Amino acid sequence: MGGPASLMLTMGGVGHVIIAHGGDMISPDLNRQVLGSESVLGKPRAGDFGEYLRSMNQFVEVEAIGHEPNDAEAAELAARCDIILSCPPTFEERLRLNLAAVQAGIPFIDAAQWGMTGTLIVVKPGQTACLECLYPEPPPFEELFPVVGAISAATGSLAALEAIKILSGTGEPMWGKMLTYDGYRGNVTIVQLQRRDGCACCSSL
Ligand SMILES: [Zn+2]
Numbered sequence: 001m002g003g004p005a006s007l008m009l010t011m012g013g014v015g016h017v018i019i020a021h022g023g024d025m026i027s028p029d030l031n032r033q034v035l036g037s038e039s040v041l042g043k044p045r046a047g048d049f050g051e052y053l054r055s056m057n058q059f060v061e062v063e064a065i066g067h068e069p070n071d072a073e074a075a076e077l078a079a080r081c082d083i084i085l086s087c088p089p090t091f092e093e094r095l096r097l098n099l100a101a102v103q104a105g106i107p108f109i110d111a112a113q114w115g116m117t118g119t120l121i122v123v124k125p126g127q128t129a130c131l132e133c134l135y136p137e138p139p140p141f142e143e144l145f146p147v148v149g150a151i152s153a154a155t156g157s158l159a160a161l162e163a164i165k166i167l168s169g170t171g172e173p174m175w176g177k178m179l180t181y182d183g184y185r186g187n188v189t190i191v192q193l194q195r196r197d198g199c200a201c202c203s204s205l
Helices: 002-011 027-031 045-056 071-079 091-104 149-168
Strands: 016-020 061-065 084-086 108-114 117-123 177-182 187-192
Touching: 002 016, 002 045, 002 084, 002 149, 016 045, 045 061, 071 091, 084 091, 084 149, 091 108, 091 117, 108 149, 117 149, 149 177
Parallel strands: 016 061, 084 108
Antiparallel strands: 108 117, 117 177, 177 187
16 A cells, blocks of 8 residues: 555655555555556665666655664654554554654655455544554554455545545545445445544543
8 A cells, every 4th residue: 555655656756756665566556556566576665666766757856765664663754744644554554654744743654454344544633533543552463364456546545535535735634534335235334433532542632
């Protein structure tokens, strides 16, 4: 999802895009990774993905970080960003980025997927529920789970659209809402999330 999201942001002319992704490109990535190709197999992903993004829009500055940020790095990155899009596979990483965004007071968009289902959550720190309001603890994580590329592209693109709306002041961002697209049945569900009293991440705001 980070691939299509960053691609749509870059092609859309967002001035400065930072991507962070560790590891080498592997063949299972090929069903969804729009920034990669078979020629990148076995090579570090972030550097090549950054090159591809730069090739798509010379006016956009692209920074590529070749690993997932730790807590301190996430906080440092958040301090110089206007918005965070979260697209990693694990709850631990998603909650880390949520915390960094809430502490920096910047909007946070969480994109997630499992099989043919995609979800999107749009957070305005201190005003709407944050990701930790929903998940106080990281739920059990399956190392291997099904991923359909069309869902990655759709969910990542919707995350980019919300970011473009927020950054440009256009339309009505989905503040505090969770959108779920059930691709098995073609159903879209949108619910308004409630903040959780005592949330360790955002309740002091
Ligand atoms: Zn919260």
